[in-house]
Amino acid sequence: xxxxxxxxxxxxxxxxxxxxxxxxxxxxxxxxxxxxxxxxxxxxxxxxxxxxxxxxxxxxxxxxxxxxxxxxxxxxxxxxxxxxxxxxxxxxxxxxxxxxxxxxxxxxxxxxxxxxxxxxxxxxxxxxxxxxxxxxxxxxxxxxxxxxxxxxxxxxxxxxxxxxxxxxxxxxxxxxxxxxxxxxxxxxxxxxxxxxxxxxxxxxxxxxxxxxxxxxxxxxxxxxxxxxxxxxxxxxxxxxxxxxxxxxxxxxxxxxxxxxxxxxxxxxxxxxxxxxxxxxxxxxxxxxxxxxxxxxxxxxxxxxxxxxxxxxxxxxxxxxxxxxxxxxxxxxxxxxxxx
Ligand SMILES: Cc1cc2ncn([C@H]3O[C@H](COP(=O)(O)O)[C@@H](O)[C@H]3O)c2cc1C
Ligand SMILES: O=C(O)c1cccnc1
Numbered sequence: 001x002x003x004x005x006x007x008x009x010x011x012x013x014x015x016x017x018x019x020x021x022x023x024x025x026x027x028x029x030x031x032x033x034x035x036x037x038x039x040x041x042x043x044x045x046x047x048x049x050x051x052x053x054x055x056x057x058x059x060x061x062x063x064x065x066x067x068x069x070x071x072x073x074x075x076x077x078x079x080x081x082x083x084x085x086x087x088x089x090x091x092x093x094x095x096x097x098x099x100x101x102x103x104x105x106x107x108x109x110x111x112x113x114x115x116x117x118x119x120x121x122x123x124x125x126x127x128x129x130x131x132x133x134x135x136x137x138x139x140x141x142x143x144x145x146x147x148x149x150x151x152x153x154x155x156x157x158x159x160x161x162x163x164x165x166x167x168x169x170x171x172x173x174x175x176x177x178x179x180x181x182x183x184x185x186x187x188x189x190x191x192x193x194x195x196x197x198x199x200x201x202x203x204x205x206x207x208x209x210x211x212x213x214x215x216x217x218x219x220x221x222x223x224x225x226x227x228x229x230x231x232x233x234x235x236x237x238x239x240x241x242x243x244x245x246x247x248x249x250x251x252x253x254x255x256x257x258x259x260x261x262x263x264x265x266x267x268x269x270x271x272x273x274x275x276x277x278x279x280x281x282x283x284x285x286x287x288x289x290x291x292x293x294x295x296x297x298x299x300x301x302x303x304x305x306x307x308x309x310x311x312x313x314x315x316x317x318x319x320x321x322x323x324x325x326x327x328x329x330x331x332x333x334x335x336x337x338x339x
Contacts, residue, residue, distance in 0.1 A: 003148040003240055007137060007220045010144055010239070014219060014262060017242045019271065020054030028053030031060070034328040038337065044296070048274065048316055049323035055247035055272050056156060060324040063317055067155040068113040068306050069237055070097060070104055071147060071162050073120045073229035076128035077208075078166035082201040084191040087125070087165045094119045094163065104161060104305040111313035113159070118150055120229035129170055130207035133225040140224040140232050147236030151246065157316060158241045159249040159276070161306025162230040162258075165191075168281065169201050171257035173208045173226040175283060177216050178260035179290040183209060188253070188282035222261035234258040242272050249309040249316065252279035252302065256287050263291050276312035277301060 004010040028050045033039060040046065052061035072094050078087045096102045097117045108115040120143055126134040135143065151158060172186035183205035187198055208226060216222040223232045235258045241248050250256055250273045263269045275293035278285050280302040288295055296312050329336040 001149065002145050003243070004141060004144050004236070006141065010141070010220050011218060013239060013243055014266060014269070017239070017266070017269065018245055019268070020245070021057035022054075024057045024059055025050055025054040027059035028323070032323065034330070035323075035326045036329055036332050036334045037326070042322055045315070045319040045322055048319035051274065052247055052316065052320060055245050057245060061156070061320055063156055063320055065152070065154050065156045066111065066113040066313055067152055067158050068104070068108045068115040068310065069147070069150050069158070069160045070115065070117050070306055071120060071160065071230035071233040072117065072122060073164045073167070073231070074122050074125040075164060075166040075170060075228050076125045076134070077130055077169050077204055078125070079128065080130065080200055080204045081197065082169045082193070082204050083166040084193050084197060085165050090163055090165045091122045094122065097163070102305060103303055103307050104310065107307050107310035111310045113310060113313060116150060118146055118233065120146060120233060126228050129173055129212075129226050130204045131211055134170065134227055135224050135229065135232070137224065139229070140220065140227075143229040143232035144236035147233030148240035151237050151240045151244070153244065155241070155246050157249060157313070158237065158246050159251060159306050159309035160234045160237050160255055161251050161309065162234060162254050162304055164228055164230045167228055167231065167254050169204055170226055170228050170231060171254040172201070172283065173205045174222065174231070174257045174260050175287050176205060176209055177212070177222055177226055178264035179287070185286070186283045190281070219261035219265050227258070231258045235262060238273070242269070245272070248273045249276045249312055250274065250293065251276055251306050251309040252304050253281040253284040253287065254304050255306070256284065256291060260287065260291070267292065274316070277308035279308060
């Protein structure tokens with residue numbers, strides 16, 4: 001099913017996004033207050049349980065179906081020498097995902113997530129954002145829909161990741177266009193660029209910001225001009241999740257940048273997202289601040305693929321286990337305090 005028939009349908013869906021279930025939030029909070037522990041003593045685990053209750057619409061949310069989606073795409077801007085790796089690596093890594101040999105294969109299995117890989121026209125790199133739009137309208141819509149279609153109805157927690165050599169460059173451009181600042185503020189070392197490589201990246205992002213200035217009039221247009229197929233697919237999947245009230249664990253710099261145009265237009269967009277981690281990519285912390293999200297972890301990871309989100313899934317499981325399985329003061333006949 002095509003969720004977004006056209007540009008207007010995408011923008012309408014964004015404007016009409018639902019909020020969490022207030023009744024389930026109230027019920028989960030009331031339950032938390034009854035559990036055999038001092039109020040607040042499980043810290044953020046309590047907030048995670050209440051967050052999950054609100055988006056799942058259940059006093060005791062569950063985590064039987066965790067879905068991981070990894071989207072892959074290639075980028076015209078790679079020709080400017082903005083990555084430490086050659087573009088062939090994108091397709092080679094897609095083959096590695098299929099063979100089960102990538103980090104996300106191991107980490108998705110370790111956290112009990114159901115992993116799917118969606119490769120998007122790898123033989124057809126996007127336009128070079130420094131001097132042309134990444135995609136035409138049909139291409140951008142197709143990528144948004146590829147993301148949306150991949151989200152299963154029964155998913156109880158979603159995370160998305162990406163593979164696309166050079167994609168920290170469009171990610172930096174998207175973040176700069178959404179939240180302002182200099183190109184250099186948003187450019188890091190990606191896969192391990194040296195100083196000259198970072199300088200080429202900054203120049204590419206500066207050129208992109210100048211070329212597309214004034215034309216990025218809505219989130220669709222920003223994604224179309226400055227994004228990429230895997231980036232638009234991530235945004236489409238995370239919007240589709242929101243439309244179905246499915247909570248999202250947000251991965252690293254590129255996944256976060258994919259929703260920057262949506263969040264810049266509608267700051268409530270990130271309400272259904274938990275930031276899994278703060279990537280070692282220099283600008284990720286600042287980007288999360290703009291998105292209004294506090295990362296759960298900071299492990300020095302800078303891989304993408306959804307790897308940081310996978311590592312945070314056990315925290316959500318722990319939060320829901322405590323919330324769902326603990327006894328109340330009444331059940332355990334423990335005296336409740338005044339706090
Ligand atoms: C072998 C390999 C596996 C990866 N898995 C994710 N990335 C990550 O690195 C890329 C972004 O960094 P840059 O913009 O510097 O190219 C993306 O593909 C991202 O997913 C990888 C990169 C490599 C080389
Ligand atoms: O934070 C990320 O997602 C990231 C950082 C560097 C390279 N690839 C991905």
